[in-house]
Amino acid sequence: MILSKFVDELPIPPILKPRWKDQFYTYYEVTMTEFRQSLHRQLNDSTVWGYEDGYPGPTIEVERGEKVLIKWMNNLPDKHLFPIDYTVHGAHRDVPDVRTVVHVHGACVEWESDGYPEAWFTKGFKHVGPYFRKQIYRYDNCNHACTLWYHDHTLGITRLNIYAGLAGFYLIRENRERSLNLPSGNYEIPLMIQDRTFNKDGSLYYPKQPEKPIPELETSITPEFIGDTILVNGKVWPYLKVEPRKYRFRLLNASNTRFYRIKLDSGQLMYQIATDGGLLDYPIGIKEIMLAPAERADVIIDFTNLEGKNIIMTNDAPAPFPRGDKPDPSTVGQVMQFRVTLPLSSVDTSTIPANIIPVPKIKEQSVSRIRYLTLNDTMDQYGREWMLLDHKPWAAPISENPKLGATEIWYLINVTGNSHPIHLHLIDFQILDRRNFDVDTFNKEKVIDYTGPAMPPEPQERGWKDTVRANPKQVTRIIMQFGPFTGLYIWHCHILEHEDYEMMRPYRIIR
Numbered sequence: 092m093i094l095s096k097f098v099d100e101l102p103i104p105p106i107l108k109p110r111w112k113d114q115f116y117t118y119y120e121v122t123m124t125e126f127r128q129s130l131h132r133q134l135n136d137s138t139v140w141g142y143e144d145g146y147p148g149p150t151i152e153v154e155r156g157e158k159v160l161i162k163w164m165n166n167l168p169d170k171h172l173f174p175i176d177y178t179v180h181g182a183h184r185d186v187p188d189v190r191t192v193v194h195v196h197g198a199c200v201e202w203e204s205d206g207y208p209e210a211w212f213t214k215g216f217k218h219v220g221p222y223f224r225k226q227i228y229r230y231d232n233c234n235h236a237c238t239l240w241y242h243d244h245t246l247g248i249t250r251l252n253i254y255a256g257l258a259g260f261y262l263i264r265e266n267r268e269r270s271l272n273l274p275s276g277n278y279e280i281p282l283m284i285q286d287r288t289f290n291k292d293g294s295l296y297y298p299k300q301p302e303k304p305i306p307e308l309e310t311s312i313t314p315e316f317i318g319d320t321i322l323v324n325g326k327v328w329p330y331l332k333v334e335p336r337k338y339r340f341r342l343l344n345a346s347n348t349r350f351y352r353i354k355l356d357s358g359q360l361m362y363q364i365a366t367d368g369g370l371l372d373y374p375i376g377i378k379e380i381m382l383a384p385a386e387r388a389d390v391i392i393d394f395t396n397l398e399g400k401n402i403i404m405t406n407d408a409p410a411p412f413p414r415g416d417k418p419d420p421s422t423v424g425q426v427m428q429f430r431v432t433l434p435l436s437s438v439d440t441s442t443i444p445a446n447i448i449p450v451p452k453i454k455e456q457s458v459s460r461i462r463y464l465t466l467n468d469t470m471d472q473y474g475r476e477w478m479l480l481d482h483k484p485w486a487a488p489i490s491e492n493p494k495l496g497a498t499e500i501w502y503l504i505n506v507t508g509n510s511h512p513i514h515l516h517l518i519d520f521q522i523l524d525r526r527n528f529d530v531d532t533f534n535k536e537k538v539i540d541y542t543g544p545a546m547p548p549e550p551q552e553r554g555w556k557d558t559v560r561a562n563p564k565q566v567t568r569i570i571m572q573f574g575p576f577t578g579l580y581i582w583h584c585h586i587l588e589h590e591d592y593e594m595m596r597p598y599r600i601i602r
C-alpha cells in the first residue's frame with residue numbers, strides 16, 4: 092500500500108506540564124495508554140501506544156541541574172499489539188505479556204532510575220521485574236544542553252513496545268546555550284524519524300516470522316525490521332510550512348533497524364550544531380548526515396530567500412545498513428517536505444555562531460583500562476542469527492566493571508556484516524578512530540591485523556556521543572570517563588531487534 096506524500100502536516104508534540112514545581116524539584120506524572128490516532132489521512136486510525144495519550148509522547152523540557160521526579164505509569168491493556176516471541180530472553184511465558192520500563196536515552200541518572208531492562212512493571216505496578224526499585228524516578232540532569240529521548244526498554248520486547256509508539260523527546264536546556272541566540276521558540280522543532288509498515292485496515296504491521304520462517308515456532312524474532320513507510324513525529328511523510336528564515340531541527344532516528352542518510356533535495360547545506368550529547372565546538376556545514384538508530388543531530392536549516400520553494404528531506408541509506416538495498420527514491424527515499432510558504436513574521440535575528448562551545452578532548456594519557464570487545468554473530472538452537480557482545484549473552488556474569496571516575500578506551504571489534512549502533516548508558520564518550528582489520532586472522536588467531544590506517548571520526552561525530560556506528564570489519568575506538576554514579580547500567584546495540592536478542596550486556600560502575 093503506497094500512501095500519498097506530503098498531505099498531512101507535521102505534528103509537533105506538546106510540552107509536558109509538571110504536576111508540581113517549586114524551588115527544589117519538579118514532579119511529572121506520565122501514563123502509558125493504548126488509543127487510536129490518525130497516522131495518515133488515507134488510513135483508518137491506527138491503534139498505538141503512547142505516553143499521555145500521544146505518539147510520540149509529549150516533550151519533556153528541563154534545565155541543566157534541575158531535580159526532576161517522574162512517575163511513569165503503565166495503564167496499557169493486558170494484550171500486546173504485536174506477536175511476542177516467547178523464546179527471547181526476558182519474554183518467556185512466566186511473565187505478563189505487557190511490561191514496560193522507561194529509559195531516558197543519554198541521561199546522567201542514578202541506576203535505579205535508569206530504566207534497567209529487568210526493572211519492568213505492569214499496570215498499577217501489580218507485577219514488577221527482579222530489578223525494579225522504585226515507582227518514582229529521579230533525574231539530576233547533570234548533562235549539558237542536549238537532545239535526549241525517552242523510550243521503552245523492557246527486556247525481550249523493547250522492539251515491540253517502541254514500535255507500538257512508546258517514545259518521546261527529553262530536552263535539556265541551559266543559559267550558555269540561550270546566549271548563543273540559536274533559532275528557538277516556534278523555530279526550533281524536534282523531528283523523530285521512524286519507519287513503519289501498515290496493514291490494509293490501518294493497523295501497524297510487525298512480522299510474526301523472519302523472511303526465512305522458523306517452522307518450530309509460531310512467532311519468531313526477526314534479525315531486522317525494515318518498514319516501507321517513513322513517519323516523522325508519528326505522521327506518514329508529513330510536510331511543514333516554514334517562514335523564510337533559519338530553523339533549528341533536532342533530528343532523531345527512533346527507528347527499529349533503519350539507518351538514514353539525510354539530505355535536502357535543494358542541495359543546500361545543513362549546519363550541524365550538536366551531536367547526541369550536546370553542542371559542537373563550531374557549526375559544520377554538511378550536505379548529508381548519517382543517523383543510525385538512536386543517534387541525534389541538531390541542525391540549522393536556513394530557508395531565507397527561498398519563498399515559495401518546496402524542499403524535500405531525502406534518505407539514501409541502504410537498509411539494513413550497509414549491506415541492504417538502496418531505498419526506493421519514490422518511497423522510503425523521502426522523509427518529509429518543507430514548504431517555504433509562511434510570511435516572515437518578524438526579522439530573523441537568530442544566528443549560526445562561528446564558535447559554539449569548546450568540547451574538551453578526553454586525554455588518552457588518562458586511560459586506566461583498555462577493553463577489547465568483539466561484536467559477533469552466531470547461531471541459536473533454531474538456526475537463527477544470534478548477535479552478541481563479546482560472545483556473551485545478557486545473563487552471563489558482568490565482565491565490564493569500570494571504576495568510578497576511571498577513563499577507559501573500548502575497542503569495538505566488529506566481525507559481523509552489519510553496522511551496529513553501540514550505546515552506553517549514563518556516560519557520553521568521544522570517538523577516537525575507526526580502522527579496518529582482517530576478520531579471518533582475528534577469528535583464527537585472536538589478533539587484530541590492521542589493513543589500513545586509523546580514520547578519524549567524521550566531522551559530524553566530533554562531539555559528545557552516546558551511540559556510535561561500529562561498522563563491519565572495523566575496530567571502532569571510543570574513550571570515556573565513568574561516573575558520576577556507581578551502579579548497574581547497560582551497553583547494547585540500538586538496533587532494537589538486536590538488543591532484544593541479545594546484543595545487550597549489563598555493566599557496573601564500582602567504587
Ligand code: C2O
Binds near residue numbers: 244385583
Ligand atoms: Cu535508547 Cu539503552 O537505549
Ligand code: CU
Binds near residue numbers: 512585589
Ligand atoms: Cu546490532
